[in-house]
Each structure stands twice: as C-alpha cells, then as structure tokens.
Amino acid sequence: KAGVTQTPRYLIKTRGQQVTLSCSPISGHRSVSWYQQTPGQGLQFLFEYFSETQRNKGNFPGRFSGRQFSNSRSEMNVSTLELGDSALYLCASSLGGVQVNQFFGPGTRLTVL
Amino acid sequence: AQSVSQHNHHVILSEAASLELGCNYSYGGTVNLFWYVQYPGQHLQLLLKYFSGDPLVKGIKGFEAEFIKSKFSFNLRKPSVQWSDTAEYFCAVLNSGGYQKVTFGIGTKLQVIP
Numbered sequence: 001k002a003g004v005t006q007t008p009r010y011l012i013k014t015r016g017q018q019v020t021l022s023c024s025p026i027s028g029h030r031s032v033s034w035y036q037q038t039p040g041q042g043l044q045f046l047f048e049y050f051s052e053t054q055r056n057k058g059n060f061p062g063r064f065s066g067r068q069f070s071n072s073r074s075e076m077n078v079s080t081l082e083l084g085d086s087a088l089y090l091c092a093s094s095l096g097g098v099q100v101n102q103f104f105g106p107g108t109r110l111t112v113l
Numbered sequence: 114a115q116s117v118s119q120h121n122h123h124v125i126l127s128e129a130a131s132l133e134l135g136c137n138y139s140y141g142g143t144v145n146l147f148w149y150v151q152y153p154g155q156h157l158q159l160l161l162k163y164f165s166g167d168p169l170v171k172g173i174k175g176f177e178a179e180f181i182k183s184k185f186s187f188n189l190r191k192p193s194v195q196w197s198d199t200a201e202y203f204c205a206v207l208n209s210g211g212y213q214k215v216t217f218g219i220g221t222k223l224q225v226i227p
Contacts, residue, residue: 003156033215042219043157043203056214090157102215104149104157 002026004093004105012111018079021108025072025093031055032074033102034066037088046089049074078110086112115140117206119218126194127226134189134221136178136204143209146187148178149217152200160202163187174198199225 005024013019025032033056034046045058049068068074072093078085088109092102120135138144148160161172168180178189187204204218 035217040219043205043217045215045217048213058214092157101159101162106156 004091004103006089006091006105006108008108009106010109010111012113013081014113015081015083017081018077019081019110021076021078021089021091021110023074023076023091023093023105025074025091026103029093029095029103030072031094031096032068032072033092033094034074034076035090035092036060037090037107038086043090046076081112083112086110115206115208115214115216117204117216117218119202119204119221121221122219123222123224125224125226128196129193130225132189132191132194132198132223134202134204134223136187136189136218138185138187138204138206138216140185140206140208145207145209146178146180147205147207147215148172148176148187148189149203149205150200151203151220157203160189194223194225196225196227199223 007022031050033048035043037043046060047066048056052068063079066076088107090107091105094102116139118137146163149157150160151157160176161170163170163180171177176191178187180187201220201222203220205215207215
C-alpha cells in the first residue's frame with residue numbers, strides 16, 4: 001500500500017506570494033491532518049479534514065486554509081506569505097475520524113525569501 | 114490551553130546505556146498519549162500509544178512508556194539503546210473532548226554513540 005505523498009517536496013517563494021501544498025493520503029484513509037514543523041516550535045497542528053469537512057483547527061491565522069476533496073486528497077493554502085512561514089509542512093492521514101494511528105508523509109519544505 | 118513539555122532537547126548516550134525521555138502534559142481531561150520517532154531522512158512514525166488500560170505500554174524496537182496520571186507524565190524508556198536508535202522523538206497528546214486536537218512536544222534529539 002502506498003504511503004502518504006506530498007507535493008511538491010521543496011518550494012521557494014517570496015514574501016507576499018501565496019502557495020498551495022498537496023497531500024494524498026493512504027488509500028482508504030478519510031482523515032487528513034496538517035502540521036507545521038519548525039526547529040523552535042516543533043510540530044504545530046494546523047487543521048484536520050475528514051470527509052471533506054474541517055473537523056479541527058489549530059491556532060493559526062486565517063492566511064492558512066485547507067480543503068479536502070471527495071477522494072480524500074487534501075490541499076493547504078497559505079496566502080500573503082511571511083518569512084516566518086518558512087517551515088516543513090507535514091501531512092498525516094488516518095483511517096478513523098480521530099487523530100490516532102496517523103501516518104505521516106515526507107513533508108514539503110517551504111522557504112520564504 | 115493544552116501543552117506538552119519535553120525537558121531534554123538533546124540527549125547523547127553510549128550504546129547499551131539506558132534511556133528515559135521525559136514528557137509532561139497539561140490537560141485536565143481524558144487524554145490519549147503517543148510517542149513518535151523520526152529517524153534521519155525518514156518520515157515521522159508512531160512508536161507507541163496509550164489509550165486506556167495498563168499504563169505501561171510497549172512499542173516497537175523495545176521501547177516502552179509509562180502513563181502516570183497523577184504526574185501528567187508519559188516518559189519513554191528503553192533499557193539498552195543501540196546506535197540505530199539515533200533519531201528525534203516526539204511526545205504527543207490527543208485530548209478526548211469534543212474538539213479534538215493533537216499537541217506535540219518540541220522533540221528530543223537522541224544521539225547514540227557506538
């Protein structure tokens with residue numbers, strides 16, 4: 001069974017731009033969660049989608065948004081990029097509706113210049 | 114707000130030494146607890162988890178963790194580490210309330226010297 005895939009793996013943007021990251025969960029998984037990982041803050045939860053609905057949300061500004069499609073693939077969008085948005089963005093999928101037994105993808109490394 | 118503290122950010126051990134990584138959380142309700150591991154160049158993966166029952170849980174590769182509710186702790190242990198245990202370890206807490214959220218600790222980098 002293929003694992004969680006994320007595209008692109010690396011991205012360089014400039015301040016003020018917007019970016020869209022994609023995540024394909026493991027087949028059959030309906031829950032997709034997004035995390036931001038930085039050296040100083042560790043992993044911080046962004047949001048979780050289940051069956052195309054945002055079920056849970058972390059404490060990030062509205063510039064961070066996401067969506068999930070009927071095939072469970074998910075996208076995350078960050079508008080008006082700031083330098084502080086430079087991070088590794090991880091996606092995780094799980095079978096059930098709760099964030100248990102999550103399987104993580106390799107992440108997308110976003111650098112904002 | 115829910116929070117997770119990992120007190121040791123960087124640990125260096127010799128092979129065969131015993132390991133204990135601390136994890137404390139703050140949340141007043143029922144929690145599910147996890148340890149994740151990220152080996153160099155690999156994805157984050159689940160090491161072990163506690164939902165209920167026996168507070169001593171065993172995970173992969175000889176790791177175990179003990180949930181002590183009175184201390185809000187979920188420390189990770191291994192009696193004898195190997196060089197291949199070199200990785201970053203993350204403790205995480207899932208609150209079991211209506212609005213579920215996973216909170217991760219900042220991580221502990223373990224370096225095992227042969």
